[in-house]
Amino acid sequence: MDFALTEEQGLLRDTMREFVSREISPEAGELDRLSQFPSRAIQRLAELGLLGMAIPEAFGGAGLDTLGSAVAIEEIARGSASLAVTVSVTNSVCAGPIVRFGNEDQRRRYLPRLAKGEILGGFSLTEPDSGSDAAHLRTRASLEGDTYLLTGDKAWVSNVQVGHVFVVLAATRPEQGSHGLTAFLVERDFPGFSFGKVEDKMGLRSSLTGSLELQDCRVPVANRLGEEGQGFKIAMATLDGARIGIAAQAVGIARGALQESIAFARQRKAFGRPICQFQAIQFMLADMATAIDAARLLVHRAAHLRDRGDVQFTKEASMAKLFATEMVNRVAYQAVQIHGAYGYSREYPVERYYRDARVTTIYEGTSEIQRLVIARRLLESV
């Protein structure tokens, strides 16, 4: 066992930490208030060569492994959870499945542009009536000649408006349930594609989330990802990896909340002394720090197993996602509590952390889905 980051990973973390403090944190509060997309930060990240962090170097990306990506996403999320999810989505749920399931032509067409930040990507599985129950999609795809026609509404898609290409799941054989799903690479310029309304969200307000409306959207056969009927498998494999990214995002938000709380507790005085001298505050800080470390270890373990490539990591990814996201909600709650009324005002970033934390137990598999995944593996093993 070795609990230390490698020199390279340590360097990555320090670089990101410095970058985030300088470029991301100062503008995150303002962008949140204005619900503005962090275009400048995306550009800077692309210049740093880290926008396509998980894309192989051969296609112009940084070629980070899962652990490296988790380290980087945690750092970004500490400054801005919105930016973290934007970057995580384009890497792990758009570029990721193209790397893993795409053919050479698809990789060449999309990966270099995603890596350079010329385009952003997204992933679209969820529908208005189908979230956790992902096998029952209403979106249909039928083949006519060398073109698939996709029709249906997709909901809660990250990177709408700014995204150029989306991995879209649709039913090619609806009667076969999960075995009848197929994945497609759908571009925003394809005829029949349009963005629907952009959601007005509680948190992650400078990320763009919304719906896709597909009306006989024409997708060339060359843009089918994998084989027909492979869609559910592609989606689940993609989400396994993505859950590690969301767990890392949760750890990053929590660390931001802890750091702000420590700083506040040192300077805020009550009853004649800084509040950090009261056990009531100290104990909250201790619990926050302990839970954050436990979560990070679960995240890094899942990432390490995924990087090995020869072992199952579904249960471990679910554990990391479940624990880290539930943890960040507790930690953000405590951070607001430590800040008192200031924590409820937008003057301090913990109010944003509190709102941003909330979605992490919901998207890319709710806590309930993670518990189902874990329990299933557990009960199989006895």
Add this chain to the structure above:
Amino acid sequence: MDLELTAEHRTIRDMVRDFAAREIAPRAAHYDRTREFPYDNVRKCAELNLMGVMVPEQFGGSGLDTISCALIIEELSRACASTGVIVSVNNSLFCHPVERFGTEDQKQRFLIPHAKGEKIGCFCLSEPAAGSDAGNQQTTAVRRGDEYILNGTKNFITNGVAADTAIVFAATDKSKRHHGISALIVEKGAPGFRLGKDEVKLGITCSGSVEMVFEDCRVPATSLLGAEGLGFKIAMNTLDGGRIGIAAQAVGIARACLEEATRYSKQRKAFGKTISDFQAIQFMLADMATEVDAARLLTHRAAWTKDQGGRFSLEAAQAKLFSSEVAMRSAVKAVQIFGGYGYMNDYPVERYFRDAKITEIYEGTSEIQRLVIATTLLKD
């Protein structure tokens, strides 16, 4: 970074897992009921060289690392939490300080037989009026010629009824508070040393907890551990390591809860199906499994940090705090999954529930762990 066990660690774990299932688990309920100290368990552990896991081989130990020790304590505790703490105390609270702070002569006389498990050791810091506030020692040791005269009462001493040797903390200079505390190695049979009342406990009932009374007890000056005034430092350093052992014990108890509850849920039927088919049960199991893994990772990180040779107080406190609370939460859930049966001592989860509670209290309460963690956080 590599968060997987090495092949050697897995071998040790599997060996002890098999041993504990075969030799320790079958008698755990018996010892729990009779409250008899499990001498035969100690003897069997000694045969497998589990009593001085981290002691160098030249002093009769196994020369293994702290992760190995944590794995061993987890496996023993999964079978019998009392045996887990008995072994942990001998390893971490007795052998460790003698190895770290003892003279060559003390190592020859005390470390070797304890590391081999021929003798059993204990650690006497707590007093009736000084638990978490350990600097407030009422026990005194006064130097007279080439002896110390020890007076005072120690309580809650794990292994006490069976111990051949005790490390006893006492004030040699009360005016110096923490800096006036010293550690003495006291042997059974020392004049003026007797056992006081047995402690009748909620859980870990057979770990031999007892009160120890020192009345003008004469201890040779050569039995001073370290130097006068070094006692508090020795105690804190020792407890840092001991906490990793208790964290491992807690992980073992939590795992026992999880495994028994999982198995039971697959056989118990209600409303026409096994209760494992209900999400209410599945979700409890999922939460338990996740927390057990997180607790083990924190424990192994603390062990690894200790093995790197630097400071590990923070990591040990985090592991101990988190793991012990996980053990308690897991025990609550396990009893709940068993329903009425969980409340009866026909099934082991009733014992796990009682055993789990102590992990939040001894070798530093959860509150002391939080103080240690917060102090570190606020320092830098």
